[in-house]
Amino acid sequence: MKPIVPSSGINRRVLLAIGALLPAWSELLLTGSARAQTTPEGGPLPSWNDGAAKQAILDFVRATIDQSSPSHVAPEDRIAVFDQDGTLWVEHPMYTQVIYCLERVPAVVAKKPELRNVEPFKTVLSGNREAMVKLPIRDLEKILAATLTGMSVEEFNAEARKWLETARDPRWKRPYTELVYQPMLEVLRYLRDNGYKIYIVTGGGQDFVRVYAQQVYGIPPEQVVGTAGGTKFGYAKDGKPFLTKEPKLLLNNDNAGKPEGIHLMIGRRPNAAFGNSVGDRQMLEWTAAGAGARLKMLVLHDDAAREYAYGPAAGLPASRVGTFTPELYDEAKKKGWTVISMKNDWKRIFTFEQ
Amino acid sequence: MKPIVPSSGINRRVLLAIGALLPAWSELLLTGSARAQTTPEGGPLPSWNDGAAKQAILDFVRATIDQSSPSHVAPEDRIAVFDQDGTLWVEHPMYTQVIYCLERVPAVVAKKPELRNVEPFKTVLSGNREAMVKLPIRDLEKILAATLTGMSVEEFNAEARKWLETARDPRWKRPYTELVYQPMLEVLRYLRDNGYKIYIVTGGGQDFVRVYAQQVYGIPPEQVVGTAGGTKFGYAKDGKPFLTKEPKLLLNNDNAGKPEGIHLMIGRRPNAAFGNSVGDRQMLEWTAAGAGARLKMLVLHDDAAREYAYGPAAGLPASRVGTFTPELYDEAKKKGWTVISMKNDWKRIFTFEQ
Numbered sequence: 099m100k101p102i103v104p105s106s107g108i109n110r111r112v113l114l115a116i117g118a119l120l121p122a123w124s125e126l127l128l129t130g131s132a133r134a135q136t137t138p139e140g141g142p143l144p145s146w147n148d149g150a151a152k153q154a155i156l157d158f159v160r161a162t163i164d165q166s167s168p169s170h171v172a173p174e175d176r177i178a179v180f181d182q183d184g185t186l187w188v189e190h191p192m193y194t195q196v197i198y199c200l201e202r203v204p205a206v207v208a209k210k211p212e213l214r215n216v217e218p219f220k221t222v223l224s225g226n227r228e229a230m231v232k233l234p235i236r237d238l239e240k241i242l243a244a245t246l247t248g249m250s251v252e253e254f255n256a257e258a259r260k261w262l263e264t265a266r267d268p269r270w271k272r273p274y275t276e277l278v279y280q281p282m283l284e285v286l287r288y289l290r291d292n293g294y295k296i297y298i299v300t301g302g303g304q305d306f307v308r309v310y311a312q313q314v315y316g317i318p319p320e321q322v323v324g325t326a327g328g329t330k331f332g333y334a335k336d337g338k339p340f341l342t343k344e345p346k347l348l349l350n351n352d353n354a355g356k357p358e359g360i361h362l363m364i365g366r367r368p369n370a371a372f373g374n375s376v377g378d379r380q381m382l383e384w385t386a387a388g389a390g391a392r393l394k395m396l397v398l399h400d401d402a403a404r405e406y407a408y409g410p411a412a413g414l415p416a417s418r419v420g421t422f423t424p425e426l427y428d429e430a431k432k433k434g435w436t437v438i439s440m441k442n443d444w445k446r447i448f449t450f451e452q
Numbered sequence: 453m454k455p456i457v458p459s460s461g462i463n464r465r466v467l468l469a470i471g472a473l474l475p476a477w478s479e480l481l482l483t484g485s486a487r488a489q490t491t492p493e494g495g496p497l498p499s500w501n502d503g504a505a506k507q508a509i510l511d512f513v514r515a516t517i518d519q520s521s522p523s524h525v526a527p528e529d530r531i532a533v534f535d536q537d538g539t540l541w542v543e544h545p546m547y548t549q550v551i552y553c554l555e556r557v558p559a560v561v562a563k564k565p566e567l568r569n570v571e572p573f574k575t576v577l578s579g580n581r582e583a584m585v586k587l588p589i590r591d592l593e594k595i596l597a598a599t600l601t602g603m604s605v606e607e608f609n610a611e612a613r614k615w616l617e618t619a620r621d622p623r624w625k626r627p628y629t630e631l632v633y634q635p636m637l638e639v640l641r642y643l644r645d646n647g648y649k650i651y652i653v654t655g656g657g658q659d660f661v662r663v664y665a666q667q668v669y670g671i672p673p674e675q676v677v678g679t680a681g682g683t684k685f686g687y688a689k690d691g692k693p694f695l696t697k698e699p700k701l702l703l704n705n706d707n708a709g710k711p712e713g714i715h716l717m718i719g720r721r722p723n724a725a726f727g728n729s730v731g732d733r734q735m736l737e738w739t740a741a742g743a744g745a746r747l748k749m750l751v752l753h754d755d756a757a758r759e760y761a762y763g764p765a766a767g768l769p770a771s772r773v774g775t776f777t778p779e780l781y782d783e784a785k786k787k788g789w790t791v792i793s794m795k796n797d798w799k800r801i802f803t804f805e806q
Contacts, residue, residue, distance in 0.1 A: 174672065251715060295674075308719045318528065319719030320649075320674075329715050331708035331734055339737045341715050348702060348716065354685035361605060361683050361695055362702065363717060365662045365673030380685055383693045 142288040144445075145281040151395070151443045154436040155285060158393040159292050162369060169391035171369055173293040178370040178393075179323075179360065179381060180286070182300040182307060184420035185374045185397050186315065188267070188277040190406040193419060195306050197274075198261055200230065202245040205257070213244070243345040246303060247327060251341045258309045272450065275314050279440075280449045282372070282397075286315060289370070297368070299360060300324040301352035301377050305343070323363040325351040352377045357384035369393065375420040382435060394435040398422060401441040496642040498799075499635040505749070505797045508790040509639060512747040513646050516723060523745035525723055527647040532724040532747075533677075533714065533735060534640070536654040536661060538774035539728045539751050540669065542621070542631040544760040547773060549660050551628075552615055554584065556599040559611070567598070597699040600657060601681060604694045612663045626804065629668050633794075634803045636726070636751075640669060643724065651722070653714060654678040655706035655731050659697070677717040679705040706731045711738035723747065729774040736789060748789040752776060755795040 146152040161169040162176065183189035203222040206213065213219040218237035221229045233241075246254070267274055286296055298317055300307055304324030311317040328346040333339055351359040357380050360368065370393035371378070371385035382394045399422070400407050400414060408417035411427030430437055440447065500506040515523040516530065537543035557576040560567065567573040572591030575583045587595075600608070621628055640650055650671055654661055658678030665671040682700040687693055705713040711734050714722065724747035725732070725739035736748045753760050753776070754768060762771035765781030784791055794801065 174666075304716075305719070312528075320717065322719065326716055329712045331711050331738070339711065339734065339741050341711060341738075357685050357693065357695060358683045362658075362680055363674065365659070365676065380693065384685070384695075387693050 142291075143281070143284050145284055147443055147445055149443055151436050151438045154393065154395065155288070158370060158391055159288065161391045163292050167391075171390065175366075175369075176289075176292070176294040177297065177364065177366060177368040178289050178294045179297045179299045179364075179368040179372070179385065180282070181373040181375070181378045181381070182298050182302055184399065185372050185378075186278055186282050186298070187274070188405065189374075189419045190399065190408060190417055191419070193302065194274045195302050197265070198258065198306070199242055199245040201261065201265065202257070203241060206244050210244075219244070246306075247343040247345040249343060251305065251329060251343060254305060254343055255309055258306055262310060270448075270450075275310050276450055277448065278314055279397075279444070280446055280451075281444045283315070283449065285372070286317075290316070294370070295321070297321045297323055297360075297364060299351065299356055299371075299381060301355075303327075304349075304351070323351060323359045325349060325355075354380045356381035360384065371395070372397070374399070374422065376423055376426050377421075379426055379429070386433065386435070394430075394433070395438055396422070396426070396430055396435055397438045397440065400439055401444075401447070404447045405440055496645075497635070497638050499638055501797055501799055503797055505790050505792045508747065508749065509642070512724060512745055513642065515745045517646050521745075525744065529720075529723075530643075530646070530648040531651065531718065531720060531722040532643050532648045533651045533653045533718075533722040533726070533739065534636070535727040535729070535732045535735070536652050536656055538753065539726050539732075540632055540636050540652070541628070542759065543728075543773045544753065544762060544771055545773070547656065548628045549656050551619070552612065552660070553596055553599040555615065555619065556611070557595060560598050564598075573598075600660075601697040601699040604696055605659065605683060606694075608659060608697055609663055612660055616664060624802075624804075629664050630804055631802065632668055633751075633798070634800055634805075635798045637669070637803065639726070640671075644670070648724070649675065651675045651677055651714075651718060653705065653710055653725075653735060655710075657681075658703075658705070677705060677713045679703060679709075708734045710735035714738065725749070726751070728753070728776065730777055730780050731775075733780055733783070740787065740789070748784075748787070749792055750776070750780070750784055750789055751792045752794065754793055755798075755801070758801045759794055 143152055143155065161167050162171040164170060180186055183193050187194075200222055203219055207219055207223060214223065218233045218241055221233060221237075222241065249257070262273060262275055265274060266272060267277055270277060290296055296317055298307060298311060298315065298321065300323070302324050304322055304326040307324050308319040308322045311319065311322050325347070326349045328344045328348050329341040330344050331339060331341055349355060349359050349362065353376070356378065360381065367388045368385045369388070369391070371382045372395045373379075373382055374397040378396070382396070386392050386394050398412055399405060399409055399417075399420065400412055406417075407414045408420070409422035410416050411422045411424050427437070429435070438444075497506055497509065515521045516525040518524060534540055537547050541548075554576055557573055561573055561577060568577065572587045572594055575587060575591075576595065603611070616627060616629055619628060620626060621631055624631060644650055650669075652661060652665060652669065652671055652675065654677070656678050658676055658680040661678050662673040662676045665673065665676050679701075680703045682698045682702050683695040684698050685693060685695055703709060703713050703716065707730070710732065714735065721742045722739045723742070723745070725736045726749045727733075727736055728751040732750070736750070740746050740748050752766055753762050753771075753774065754766055755761060760771075761768045762774070763776035764770050765776045765778050781791070783789070792798075
């Protein structure tokens with residue numbers, strides 16, 4: 099099946115629904131080549147242009163690591179959280195994990211032939227993209243459940259890993275795992291080099307992101323907080339124990355779910371938070387509400403030439419993913435959160451660009 | 453209110469129920485003095501007598517850190533998990549957190565006077581221990597809900613911290629946080645010094661253990677996996693965000709819930725696991741089922757003089773906590789898990805003993 103790229107005439111509401119739905123469910127490894135960079139000789143953040151955004155990051159780190167600073171944070175207390183989709187890698191026009199789920203359908207039907215003529219699997223198998231994006235939410239939930247649950251955690255990891263190795267983004271013709279933002283990899287590296295423990299806090303599936311997070315971002319599985327389903331412990335016929343992924347939502351890690359997920363999985367308030375959409379609002383508010391220096395950053399997708407441009411906050415087209423609303427923009431301005439302009443703040447977007 | 457110590461004539465079934473119930477609910481900081489030790493000059497594990505248990509730990513670490521060993525584990529993949537109650541600190545005759553909940557009742561009633569003459573609060577306020585231990589499970593659930601939920605996460609942490617500073621175990625007349633096992637602190641230190649990332653995986657409340665884990669065990673909040681309730685994000689009148697602890701169970705981290713919790717919170721299989729009861733069985737099985745060297749250890753409470761003696765596996769009295777059944781003993785023998793005899797393997801039990 100070819101990658102799903104919606105054409106321009108699609109039903110936006112349904113696409114929005116796909117975007118909204120996915121984070122409430124889901125869960126890749128890869129042979130990706132985009133990984134944490136070594137610190138360059140010219141100082142940190144070499145892919146960033148000088149400006150307010152770069153300065154905010156540098157100022158925050160200096161204030162929190164300087165032992166004479168009133169904002170000093172003990173090394174063991176340094177926590178930074180990053181949204182993934184649209185903040186660390188490309189989310190437009192569709193979350194990578196949604197593409198994964200749709201492309202997994204043929205394999206699921208091969209194992210369960212009784213689904214071949216049953217909706218929504220029939221529509222997905224038809225390859226008719228227009229029909230696919232019009233599927234109602236209940237049908238999409240069935241696709242997510244069928245492709246993300248009902249197998250052991252090892253089977254899921256192996257399937258996701260295999261897909262990531264072979265799937266290609268249709269615009270850049272590269273593995274999805276190469277579509278990470280070089281400037282953000284530099285921020286991860288800079289914070290890590292200064293003692294920060296880094297977490298991904300994503301609306302996407304925890305198990306999915308954990309498959310590739312170490313290789314792509316240098317972030318181990320236990321530092322990925324995402325939307326998570328339950329598992330069920332059981333024994334194989336030979337007595338060997340296994341865990342089955344269940345279609346039971348434990349943590350909807352988006353919007354208010356992000357600070358709730360941070361409490362569940364980390365148990366303390368972060369010092370720095372990076373996001374790009376209304377789904378990150380509460381995470382930034384929760385981060386900002388602590389004492390001392392606080393870094394609150396929002397990525398604005400305003401670079402149609404090098405990536406994408408969307409977000410009504412900046413007078414750009416709305417998108418079904420990463421909604422940067424005028425209200426969020428107002429809150430950011432009012433509260434002094436820093437907006438990162440991909441167009442103006444970043445010298446380059448991707449590692450593969452030279 | 454005095455600490456609750458059941459007398460000998462109590463209803464064991466109900467006490468068992470308290471024990472079984474608590475892990476399915478709950479969630480401190482302290483001025484404890486029992487912390488990770490510096491490595492002594494005489495080598496690791498100085499409080500351990502030579503024998504099979506000490507040797508199993510030494511052999512495992514040597515095999516997994518030696519790069520020429522077929523069992524070598526890369527430093528970033530080294531994970532060790534420890535049950536808490538009965539494995540790292542005293543659990544008998546009643547889990548410390550249950551004592552906390554019962555002793556919190558007067559403060560809860562002070563804030564909500566309407567509960568004063570309502571059961572089960574009335575009975576707990578009476579101070580009648582016999583009556584308290586006979587409370588039905590539904591009543592105990594009410595006590596747990598009232599004392600562990602309905603407040604902000606910061607309020608909970610402050611209350612638990614305060615209690616831990618002042619509460620004293622009636623046998624040793626010391627803070628509960630000093631009742632940790634010195635030999636196990638040495639194991640934590642030894643594993644940590646050899647690159648192991650250490651997690652507590654407890655049936656007790658995640659939020660409760662997180663309050664003191666750093667100070668007592670050198671384990672940060674994010675490396676405590678426990679029974680966890682949900683939280684709810686909201687805003688105070690001044691607009692400041694807060695998280696409220698809700699009476700909603702997310703993770704019952706006991707028995708099969710332990711490997712499920714490990715998957716949720718860590719996302720990969722541990723190399724080493726320490727427990728002491730049937731609630732740890734699945735965690736040890738899950739740990740043992742991976743490839744390469746695996747350390748599986750069970751603490752047996754067979755030292756009535758220096759601590760307690762219970763566990764029908766060894767012909768000792770049954771206990772409502774930490775049930776070491778004959779079946780678990782058989783499984784350990786059959787599968788080559790190592791049983792630690794507190795009486796024979798440990799030179800001393802507590803840090804305060806010299």
